[in-house]
Amino acid sequence: MDHSNLKETEEILLRLFTDRQYLYQVSSEGRLPNYPNYTFDRRGASIYAAVLQTNRLETMKAIYPRTARVLADQFERIIKDYGLALNKLVKSETAGSKNFLLNKLGFYFPKYFQLAEQQLSSKYPYLQNLIQFEAATAELADMEEKSEAAQTDKIVSQTARQEWFRVNPCLMIFPFQYDIAELIRAIDESENPGDLQFPAQEMVMLMLRNPSTYKIRLLEINSLTALLIEYAAGGNRSIEDLTAIAQDHCLLPAESLNKHIKVLVEELKNEFVFV
């Protein structure tokens, strides 16, 4: 069945509701091309234009609240431009977030901001880290707890299970170029966060969701710990497994390294990195 007219109608409506210049042009002319008998409903179109923009803006403020505060009045303009670019962005990405809401709007924003807002990226060089942090926070907050390692638990004997551990499935590791914990604190405490400046500081940060309280936590870790955690995420692991990996990156003798790894594993269990 040919629904090309319906498609055309929907495309025109979408353009009216998202492209202010087109809405203004059609409003001035008072008619739509291809619809000679139609009296243009300027008020109705304006209502939808306002509602769509408000919905997008409020949704993005909910996902990126601190970014919105830093960018202040400019955030609305950025979101409007982002909305216009979404068509191309959606088609360019093959995989999105599993979080339904984040996937449908917020997922493409980190990459978009980096490519399209280079002037602002230069003015606020820490913003890319902040946007990445906020996207990860939204992702982690709603992440499902499934992990491949959990699937294999059944085949592990009771005794062996006591000695093995697995990585919290709701966990992400990022290299940041700014002290993200300090960034968040300063932005939250400031009335004019757009005036803040931060020194560059390379660090590896682990973000995880506490399995009991569901709160998102930040931990600074070193690159070897990051490596061990990434290895451990591949399945149920033992201390001996981690010691073997660490030996390739460390000059300590095996026995001494094993003791250090035991202490590290306990610390990471206390922090809910290992569960």
Add this chain to the structure above:
Amino acid sequence: MQNDFLSAKKQLPFLGVGLGLRTELAESIFAETTAIDFLEIIPEQYMGKGGESRERLEKACSLYQAVSHGVNLSLGSTDELDWSYLRTLKQFVNDIRAPWFSDHVCFASLGQVYLHELLPVPFNRTTIEHMTRRIKQVKDYIDLPFIIENTTYYMNVPGSAMSEAQFLSELIEQADCGLLLDINNVYVNCINHGLDPYNFLDQLPLERTVQIHMAGHKQSGDIVLDTHGSSIADPVYDLLKYALGKPGVKVHAISIERDQNQPAFTELKEELAAIKSIYKNATSAALSVKKEGA
């Protein structure tokens, strides 16, 4: 006229008077199980999610019967149906053991971009045929009774060639699905477009009404907006009484939608009680009429 749906409708349970589950209301909802008969859940807020959202959903379903009311099926869109969404939705409605599921007469996405708003479709036969095909695909896949909601529209859409009432009637009959009658939307549309809401209701196939929505609106200049952010207005209660009193109307659930500007929970409880009273009077009157006619 197809009547598979009407046969299936006879088997649907009566759920009573309920409330839309919203995060800000969750604590009160979990504490006040006597005032609320069932919950309406927006699947997009819980699908594919763990953590606190999952915990809230599990608690809600342990305390209440639930129905699913989606916002992203985008039945009117000329995009292909989103089968990834449908697979997740099917799992969701099965998990919450919903007796039926619903979505809206609108388009909410185009070019794979979700618009986060229910946008109007042109009221014409092309749209009816297009949406009928999609509704049948959705019904067959999810394999659960499906009902569609009449939405507000603030703009006369180009290409429309019939009234909203005629469009809805033909669509629901051709697609052989049920109706989620949003009484507030009926009121808002009729006020905004200069129509008589009682006459509007007379034109709908109300015997296909499974669920009714009640909500608040807001006057903004000379237009009324469906905000779901204020208490239910008296004219909307009057329309509810009218709809429930129509011959052949057997409703299985009535729910309040309150999305923003949340009041004290006592106010929502008063609205629930008011709706229960209207329903009780309407069904008593219907029984009396039946007895007199018997």
